[in-house]
Amino acid sequence: MPDVTITVNGKREVRSVETRTLLVHFLREQLRLTGTHVGCDTSQCGACVVHLDGRSVKSCAILAVQANGSEITTIEGIGTEEQLHPMQEAFREHHALQCGFCTPGMIMRAIDLAIRHSEADETTVRRELEGNLCRCTGYQNIVAAILAGAVAMRPHV
């Protein structure tokens, strides 16, 4: 089994993995970071989204060995109980989660989206969520939260 070195939420992890291990399983099973969820087996739902070197990726669609040498941020790596990330705070305020299962993937996707389009409008947000499914909310509050979160994330000038 090959060794991989991956920095996860700022912590350097050196582990041996099977070549076929998906990044999502590496995170959930080897590191016990269960905040990243698995919602499908065809890379359709986005419950597994994490950041790889700052960009959002579906962690079910890449192998752990492919992430070798990279920096991964998962939902556990942003915000604390006392100080939520502005996007997490926006989700809370706007009631953008019900069961919370899609939420980690939505938030990781939303942060990436907000960085890329800090002036995003509703149409852009809805289009950018193409790869993230939510069954509970009808997306309405998620869209509102992302718009608000993107504003809150803008660098203060």
Added chain:
Amino acid sequence: MKRYGIGQSVPRFEDSRLLRGRGRFQDDRNLPGQSYGVVLRSPHAHARIVSIDTAAARAAPGVLAVYTGEDYAADGLGMPKATLPRKRPDGSPMFAPQRPALVVDRVRYVGDPVAFVVADSLAEAKDAAELIAIDYEPRSAVTDTAAAASSGAAPVWDECPDNISNIVEKGNKSATEAAFARAVRTIKRRYVITRVHAQYMETRGALGVYDEGDERYTLYTDCQYPHRVRNMLCSTVFRIPESKMRVVSGDIGGAFGSKGWQYVEHRLVLWAARKLQRPVKWTCERSEAVLADEHGRDSVGEIELGLDGDNKFVGLRLHLIGNIGAYVGSDRNLLVPSMMIGTAVGVYDIPSAYALVTGVLSNTSPTAPYRGAGRPEAIYLIERLIDDTARELNVDPLELRRRNMIPANAMPYQNALGCYYDCGDFLANMDMALAAADYAGFPARREQSRARGMLRGISVANAIEQAASPAQSEFAEIRFDTSGSVQLLMGTKNQGQGHETTFKQILHERLGLDPGDVHFTDGDTDQVAFGMGTNGSRSTVVGGSAIYLAAEKIIEKGRRIAGHMLESAATDIEFAHGRFLVAGTDRAVSLKQVAAAAFVPARLPLGFDGGLYESATYAPSKDTYPNGCHVCEVEVDPETGDVAVVNYVIVDDVGTVINPLTLKGQIVGGIAQGLGQILMERVVYDDTGQLVTASFMDYAMPRADVFSHITVKSNPVPTKLNPLGAKGAGEAGCVGSLPSIMNAVMNALEPVGVRQLDMPATSDRVWKAIRSVAKENGK
């Protein structure tokens, strides 16, 4: 006004952990030494099993066991049995075939469990499952609802040649016949309600443990009714006292009715855990979910309305064929659509009505409650028929509704199918919705769309549904500890509705407790004494009322303790804002102080029963009837058949609103599921009975870009039937959304002459409908 009290839009307390990836969902739980189970499922819709050879699988690396139906039977394990007293058309008892955990000699649908493989790792279990050699002899199958009951259909069970499991009748048949004989006009239609899957984002799972020392089972699973799952497993499968089993459900990633009761995987992991002396974990994969789970809806209704010369409704008759699937594993598979068909008269004054529901067996996965569980079907039928009636009689559909609506001053109203509407103001709902949707401005908008080559349609649908059944009680317990903090234990089970928040709000309202001092617990049969679980829009109504009553008991006991502490008679003590006060004075003690004293004998009256923990088990006296009006506006592109919902307004009456923020979430989420069903979703079996929509590649799921803004307004008319005045909210959005969206599509298609179309209104189906009318007209 109380900061966290009833009526406040309090952001949810449970969000902090869910937002940070600290929820505890089913698959997040792992135990030392756990093994992994995989279910081998039937690839055939209907086949005889000639032989099963498991030798190679047993010998495969890491494999701990391979179980078949014969092993299950040999171990003497039982099967749940349906208990509802139903009959077949000839009066004989219903035919309700039980379902084994693993079949023995016949598979009856694609996905029927045949073998259970347990191995050290999931990969080994999957590899071994592929080594099981099964010789199948395929037989004819029937999956289509209407075809299942037609003559010549292949029987699913030899013992039931006509595939009719049971019938349910409601209303008065002869009075309805008489009404139709007098009717000036009658309009009859047939509508198909498709089969769908709940598609909760968290697929199901089960982790079974057997403790040899205590001789006790523990099942970790995402289910809506932990206590009832325990009851069923103990009484019918393992035949042990319930004290010998614990069922635990953590965070649940959506359920919507379909994670309801006992699934065969629950039995399998527990049975295997006992035999192997190791925890056994099973996690459903997404592409397995449509095979493994119960499905929702699937019925075909023929409905007929009789009108007098003034267009007043005089009678309604309905024959609905509901597809049960291959088994009646429990009463769950008998509920849809018959139990909730009593609202098929809608919010209209129809003096006579008769409904007949025929439950048919087919080679499909069993159907069971899914958001609404018969309620959306009932409203879909009546609201579509009203629009079709208006079209046929060339009258305004709004005017036809107004003319026949039950006025507020007719409340309470006993409807002709047995439902007792205790309160509601349907006309006010409708007027509010029409104003909010700018219904009056529709013709201009339609004209604008037309100028762009688009077809625009609008609809008004009134919904009402039966909720919070009196057949089920619910439990709440308030436990103080010596520090004055509290554990609130509930028999309901949250699946995303926000129970922790709404229940803490109710507790805050009654006892003034700071939510930060309250620890919320549900979903653990060892901690919570009793529960019926969460279904049928009941949790706030019935569970919330139980909290209310338990809180009353806390106040009563606290009053006596406070009286002793303040050296006054208990009858002189008043409770308000979390404090016990001697009436007319400023002498008071807080509830926290009283709780602390309750554990110290020296501070209590002599011989007083100390401690401060009270529970209540509340059963409502009658069903409640949440209701509301939906106005939907769509635009259809005649060139592509694409349907876009461009405006949606709902005015709901769910009685007292505990938390407007989470209520709106429930309403919008329910509408979204209805929209999915109307515009794209569908479970499809092909002609041979093969399931062709097993993954998200084939099962269309609504994504963010198919929605537009949904406006939610409330017109609450609190019920007097429970102490909270709540009517139930979980299904309210979904119930009216099916007819409102479909009727809007039909309204849009009116100018091009399309009169008949069933859901789902996919672009393909809409386009074909437009084309075929054009062809008929020689265009």
